[in-house]
Amino acid sequence: xxxxxxxxxxxxxxxxxxxxxxxxxxxxxxxxxxxxxxxxxxxxxxxxxxxxxxxxxxxxxxxxxxxxxxxxxxxxxxxxxxxxxxxxxxxxxxxxxxxxxxxxxxxxxxxxxxxxxxxxxxxxxxxxxxxxxxxxxxxxxxxxxxxxxxxxxxxxxxxxxxxxxxxxxxxxxxxxxxxxxxxxxxxxxxxxxxxxxxxxxxxxxxxxxxxxxxxxxxxxxxxxxxxxxxxxxxxxxxxxxxxxxxxxxxxxxxxxxxxxxxxxxxxxxxxxxxxxxxxxxxxxxxxxxxxxxxxxxxxxxxxxxxxxxxxxxxxxxxxxxxxxxxxxxxxxxxxxxxxxxxxxxxxxxxxxxxxxxxxxxxxxxxxxxxxxxxxxxxxxxx
Amino acid sequence: xxxxxxxxxxxxxxxxxxxxxxxxxxxxxxxxxxxxxxxxxxxxxxxxxxxxxxxxxxxxxxxxxxxxxxxxxxxxxxxxxxxxxxxxxxxxxxxxxxxxxxxxxxxxxxxxxxxxxxxxxxxxxxxxxxxxxxxxxxxxxxxxxxxxxxxxxxxxxxxxxxxxxxxxxxxxxxxxxxxxxxxxxxxxxxxxxxxxxxxxxxxxxxxxxxxxxxxxxxxxxxxxxxxxxxxxxxxxxxxxxxxxxxxxxxxxxxxxxxxxxxxxxxxxxxxxxxxxxxxxxxxxxxxxxxxxxxxxxxxxxxxxxxxxxxxxxxxxxxxxxxxxxxxxxxxxxxxxxxxxxxxxxxxxxxxxxxxxxxxxxxxxxxxxxxxxxxxxxxxxxx
Numbered sequence: 001x002x003x004x005x006x007x008x009x010x011x012x013x014x015x016x017x018x019x020x021x022x023x024x025x026x027x028x029x030x031x032x033x034x035x036x037x038x039x040x041x042x043x044x045x046x047x048x049x050x051x052x053x054x055x056x057x058x059x060x061x062x063x064x065x066x067x068x069x070x071x072x073x074x075x076x077x078x079x080x081x082x083x084x085x086x087x088x089x090x091x092x093x094x095x096x097x098x099x100x101x102x103x104x105x106x107x108x109x110x111x112x113x114x115x116x117x118x119x120x121x122x123x124x125x126x127x128x129x130x131x132x133x134x135x136x137x138x139x140x141x142x143x144x145x146x147x148x149x150x151x152x153x154x155x156x157x158x159x160x161x162x163x164x165x166x167x168x169x170x171x172x173x174x175x176x177x178x179x180x181x182x183x184x185x186x187x188x189x190x191x192x193x194x195x196x197x198x199x200x201x202x203x204x205x206x207x208x209x210x211x212x213x214x215x216x217x218x219x220x221x222x223x224x225x226x227x228x229x230x231x232x233x234x235x236x237x238x239x240x241x242x243x244x245x246x247x248x249x250x251x252x253x254x255x256x257x258x259x260x261x262x263x264x265x266x267x268x269x270x271x272x273x274x275x276x277x278x279x280x281x282x283x284x285x286x287x288x289x290x291x292x293x294x295x296x297x298x299x300x301x302x303x304x305x306x307x308x309x310x311x312x313x314x315x316x317x318x319x320x321x322x323x324x325x326x327x328x329x330x331x332x333x334x335x336x337x338x339x340x341x342x343x344x345x346x347x348x349x350x351x352x353x354x355x356x357x358x359x360x361x362x363x364x365x366x367x368x369x370x371x372x373x374x375x376x377x378x379x380x381x382x
Numbered sequence: 383x384x385x386x387x388x389x390x391x392x393x394x395x396x397x398x399x400x401x402x403x404x405x406x407x408x409x410x411x412x413x414x415x416x417x418x419x420x421x422x423x424x425x426x427x428x429x430x431x432x433x434x435x436x437x438x439x440x441x442x443x444x445x446x447x448x449x450x451x452x453x454x455x456x457x458x459x460x461x462x463x464x465x466x467x468x469x470x471x472x473x474x475x476x477x478x479x480x481x482x483x484x485x486x487x488x489x490x491x492x493x494x495x496x497x498x499x500x501x502x503x504x505x506x507x508x509x510x511x512x513x514x515x516x517x518x519x520x521x522x523x524x525x526x527x528x529x530x531x532x533x534x535x536x537x538x539x540x541x542x543x544x545x546x547x548x549x550x551x552x553x554x555x556x557x558x559x560x561x562x563x564x565x566x567x568x569x570x571x572x573x574x575x576x577x578x579x580x581x582x583x584x585x586x587x588x589x590x591x592x593x594x595x596x597x598x599x600x601x602x603x604x605x606x607x608x609x610x611x612x613x614x615x616x617x618x619x620x621x622x623x624x625x626x627x628x629x630x631x632x633x634x635x636x637x638x639x640x641x642x643x644x645x646x647x648x649x650x651x652x653x654x655x656x657x658x659x660x661x662x663x664x665x666x667x668x669x670x671x672x673x674x675x676x677x678x679x680x681x682x683x684x685x686x687x688x689x690x691x692x693x694x695x696x697x698x699x700x701x702x703x704x705x706x707x708x709x710x711x712x713x714x715x716x717x718x719x720x721x722x723x724x725x726x727x728x729x730x731x732x733x734x735x736x737x738x739x740x741x742x743x744x745x746x747x748x749x750x751x752x753x754x755x756x757x758x759x760x761x762x763x764x
Contacts (some may be wrong), residue, residue, distance in 0.1 A: 007425075014624060015418040027409045030591060035396040039704065040690060041697045043389075073455030074591065076611040076621030103611030103620060110610055204622060205406040209412060211455065211593045211624035226608065228492055229485030238485060239458030240397060240586060242593035308422060315423045322421065 005233065006087040008362050011322040013152055013182060013297055013353035019207040022252040026209050028245035038230060048253075051243050054250035058214055061257045063190045063197070067218035070233045074213040075181040075202035076103040077226065079146075081215055081237070082198045083107040084176040085106045086222035088143025090115045095137050095174075096146045099123040099153060099338065104146050104179055121147065125340035126289035127154030127299075135166050142171035149199075151181035153324045153335050154288045155297025157187060175221055181205055181213075185256030186294040187264070197221045203245070207355070208252030212245035253327045260292050263356045270354050270363060276300055277367030282374060285345045294354060299324065301341050302348035302370075305377050310350055313373035319366055322351040390744050393704040394587075395534055395564060395679055395735035401589040407715070408591050411626035419623045420612060429588045433625045436632035440596055445641045449600035452615045453628050456595040457563040457584035458485040460529075463537065463597055463619070464580045465489040466558040467605035470525020472497045477519050477556075478528045481535060481720065482487040486528050487560055503529065507670035507722035509536030509681075510753055517548050524553035531581075533563035535717050536670045536732065537679025539569060546577045563587055563595075567638030568676040569646070579603045583754040585627070588719030589737070596626035647737045649677040652736050652745060658681055659749030664756060665726045678737060682724050684730035684752075685760050692732055695755035701748055704733040 009017070017027075035043040037051055040365075055069050061329055062069075072078045080103060087094065096108040110119035121134040122373040129147055136144075145167050150157050164176050177198040183189055185206030191199055193219040198217040203209055217236065229238030256263075269289070275298055277282055283303040290298075302310060314321055324335055338345050352366075391399070400408075411432075417425040419433055437451050444451075454460045462485060478490040480502040494500035502743065503516040511529055520527075527549050532539050539754040542560050549558050559580035565571055567588030574583055587593055599605055600616065611620030638645075653672070657680055660666055665685040672680075684692060689705040696703055718728050734748075 009420070011421060011423075014421050017416050018412050023409070023412050026412065027405070030405050030408065034397065034399050034446040034592075035702075036393070039393060039396050039702075040693055041393075041702045043702070073459070074621045074624075075608050077455070080609045082612070101611070102613070103609070106620070135585065202622075204624075209624070209626070210416070210622055211627050227458050227485070228464045228488040229462070229483070231484070238488070239456045239591055240584075242456075242586075242591070244591070245593050311422055319419075320423045320425070334682050 005318070007318045007320060008358070008366060009320050010352045010354060010366070011320050012355040013351060014322050015204050016207045016355055018209060018248070019254055019255055020254055022208050022245065022248045025251040026248035027041060027242045029247040030235070033243050037243060047243050051241055051246055052082060054246040057250045058253055060316065061189070061253055062184065062193045062216065064216050065192050067216055067221070068113040068234065070215045070217065070236045071241060072213045072215050072237055073211055073288065074204070075200055077177070078200035078202070078215040079105065079179055080107050081226045082200060082223070083111060083144070083146060084177040084226055086144050086177060086221070088173065091117060092141050092143035093117040093119060093139055094144045095119050095121055095134070095142060097121050097123060097129045097130070097148060099127050099335070100146065100148055100150055101152055101179055101181065104148070108146070123338055126156050126287060127151035128156035129158050129163070131159065131163065132153070134163060135170065138167055138170035140171065140173070142174040144161045144177065145171065145174050146177040146179065148179040149189070150293060150294045152182045153310065155182070155293035156289050156297045157292050157294060157376070160196060161194050180293060185253060185260070186296060188260065191216055198223070203249035203252055206252050206256045209245050209248040212242065212249045223360065259356060263336040264295040266317065266356070266360070267354045270358055270360055271295065271298045273351060273360060273363040274366060275300070277363055278370060281371050286340055287339050287349070297351065297353045299351045301339065301345035302350065302374065303344045304348065305374060306347045307349045309377065310348065310373055311371070311378065314369055319369055322353060324351045325351055387700070389702060390733045390740070390748060391702050392736060392740070392748070393702050394737040395733060396704050397586050397592065397750065398589045398737055399739065400591060400630070401524045401634055401637055401679055401692060402592055403637055404590050404630045407633040408626045408630035411629040412453065415625050419625060419713070420614060424719070429625050433623055433628055436628040441631045442560070442596065443635055444566065445574045446598050447574050449598055450604070452597045452599065452618045454595045454597050454619055455625060457582055460582035460584070460595045460597040461485040461561055462489050462502070463529060463608045464582060464605070465493060465526070466608055467604070468526050468557040468559060468580060469493060469498065469617070473499060474523050474525035475499040475501060476522055476526045477501050477503055477516070477524060479505060479511045479530060481502050481509050481511070481533055481717070482528065482530055483534055483561055483563065486530070490528070494678045505720055507720070508669060510538035510671065511534035511540050512676070513541065513545065516545060517552065520549055520552035522553065522555070524556040526559065527553065527556050528559040528560040529569070532676045536681045537564070537675035538671050539608055539676060540676050542578060543576050548610050564676060565643070567635060568678060570642065573578065585631035585634055588634050588638045591627050591630040594624065594631050596631070623637045635744065639740060646677040646741070648738070651737045652740055652742055653677065653680045655742060655745040656734060656749060657682070659745055660752060663753050666747065667723055669731070670723050671750065679733065679735045681733045683727035684719065684756065686730065687756060688729045689731045691759065692730065692752070692755055696751055699751040701751055704735060705731060
């Protein structure tokens with residue numbers, strides 16, 4: 001078996017390569033549509049109109065008929081704006097999933113230190129929030145709930161619509177936010193059906209540019225901005241709008257929406273094949289709930305090896321994978337204990353995350369390289 | 383006189399067209415250097431190294447030898463991070479200039495509503511902070527001072543170094559922040575000499591991309607982040623780093639630094655010529671302190687016309703100008719009363735802001751168009 005010369009990139013949950021369309025769109029807008037949207041002359045009015053078209057495109061894709069989409073600098077800003085902006089009075093309860101992305105989890109921890117009654121809703125070993133335990137936490141004085149749509153660690157899909165229904169009943173004061181960063185472009189997102197009050201998204205997870213995200217806020221939901229200033233984005237997010245980035249987001253989201261069903265089928269086939277191949281010769285634990293997960297993610301735990309070691313071994317075969325929490329600068333182990341793994345597997349978590357650029361033909365090569373890496377590691381460890 | 387077919391853009395203080403170099407750099411980095419800097423494999427390590435090179439370039443240009451430069455999503459985020467992140471205990475004094483950009487002014491107003499003793503340091507009619515009155519406001523319990531380096535309204539340069547010296551003496555607890563958004567790339571910025579604790583900058587004001595800025599924080603200065611999450615930028619600014627935008631910032635800042643002296647001379651010549659030409663036939667009040675202002679800005683007040691009306695009239699001649707506060711979505715008049723204008727002039731403020739793309743040959747045409755607009759307006763108003 002020869003090492004492939006082309007890199008096989010399997011860390012698309014961390015970030016994605018830009019699509020040709022999105023890249024061309026950003027470049028063109030940087031060249032042509034650079035006027036400040038807030039100025040009063042015609043070129044600025046035109047950029048504003050285009051910016052609103054981009055907003056409209058995202059609203060159409062996500063069925064955001066009941067609210068407004070605001071552009072932000074990314075998923076982290078969207079999540080922080082939701083948590084800090086929609087928090088209720090000090091001391092009130094705030095419920096977030098135990099498996100949330102750091103931008104929700106750490107914002108919640110900060111809110112805890114500020115005097116909020118922050119509760120972390122337990123997750124099952126597949127990364128999804130346990131609904132029964134979630135239900136127990138809902139209370140009259142809950143001001144904010146934040147549960148991610150798709151887990152970045154495992155791909156697990158939370159039943160957000162059902163959780164919103166429970167929250168509306170048992171915590172009627174609560175604003176319900178969902179982090180959709182790993183959902184948009186991967187699974188259908190229907191904000192009307194989900195009935196969430198706020199929803200976060202990011203462009204660079206779906207082949208768009210880095211540095212732009214979006215926050216949906218339902219009509220009538222009161223949230224404070226995180227950034228004060230010129231009053232852009234109807235006062236919800238000050239700062240000169242970057243139309244080129246919004247345009248790149250628009251194009252990438254359109255492309256992803258158009259290919260959603262086709263890609264879902266392909267990525268799921270890739271995932272199933274990879275799971276089969278990996279399981280055939282290795283002792284693995286599959287963490288991702290295959291039947292209930294975004295199609296592109298397969299998180300597994302290998303026996304007797306640290307994920308980081310396997311990651312670096314695979315890199316020698318031009319295969320790039322993640323160990324989870326890959327978009328965090330630190331590499332802590334908040335999840336290791338949550339996946340319920342035995343001693344042999346608990347350090348060996350690898351997240352394979354695919355995109356439309358991967359090909360089913362790669363699977364056998366990837367699985368074979370994993371096998372070789374493990375064999376070589378175990379020989380050297382003896 | 384014929385209308386020029388090429389647009390004469392004189393609103394460079396609101397935003398600038400991207401330079402060819404910066405545009406090419408962003409495009410190349412979007413194509414090549416898209417891996418997540420926080421991942422563990424080699425391409426990510428390489429992007430991180432490049433990101434740090436961009437940081438280093440900005441540090442060299444600004445003589446940021448005593449601290450760290452963090453990338454943000456822009457000037458507004460940098461300013462908000464400084465004000466909210468470096469605020470002291472509730473009730474302590476916070477001093478900001480009366481003429482600060484909205485992203486400082488409104489953040490300070492928010493701090494006031496949160497229980498801080500916020501004082502606005504009066505400005506003179508040229509837009510610069512009055513140092514004597516500033517000095518009066520400094521107190522032992524002052525926790526934060528924020529004074530802009532260059533006024534976006536008038537181009538006036540504040541003597542920040544002197545104000546820092548006063549603050550260190552009379553308000554020894556205070557962290558001193560300066561908004562340098564209109565300074566970087568326009569006048570020499572030496573953070574070591576200024577001795578500020580924090581300093582904000584933005585790329586799109588100097589022919590870089592929109593959506594990226596920087597915040598300098600001096601070693602030993604304690605400031606909290608505004609965005610929590612993955613811990614990027616040493617925990618000071620979470621969120622996946624956009625290396626392509628940072629790279630565009632780097633290239634634009636390098637270009638501006640290289641041409642700083644040449645451009646300053648050219649822009650100042652443009653400004654002086656424009657002032658002369660405008661003053662020759664119109665009754666104007668010059669607000670910009672020509673001898674002590676960033677070279678590219680000329681703010682003047684015209685007699686008997688609203689700035690907005692003149693702006694739209696000039697647009698018919700393909701001349702784009704600002705009315706000040708142009709990068710704000712609202713168009714309020716915080717400054718009108720501050721410039722000390724008489725009744726005839728107080729509504730007629732226009733900000734001409736030039737860049738290296740303007741040519742001295744344009745001046746006569748611009749002045750002539752202004753004259754024609756005013757004459758036509760006054761005829762129709764009679």
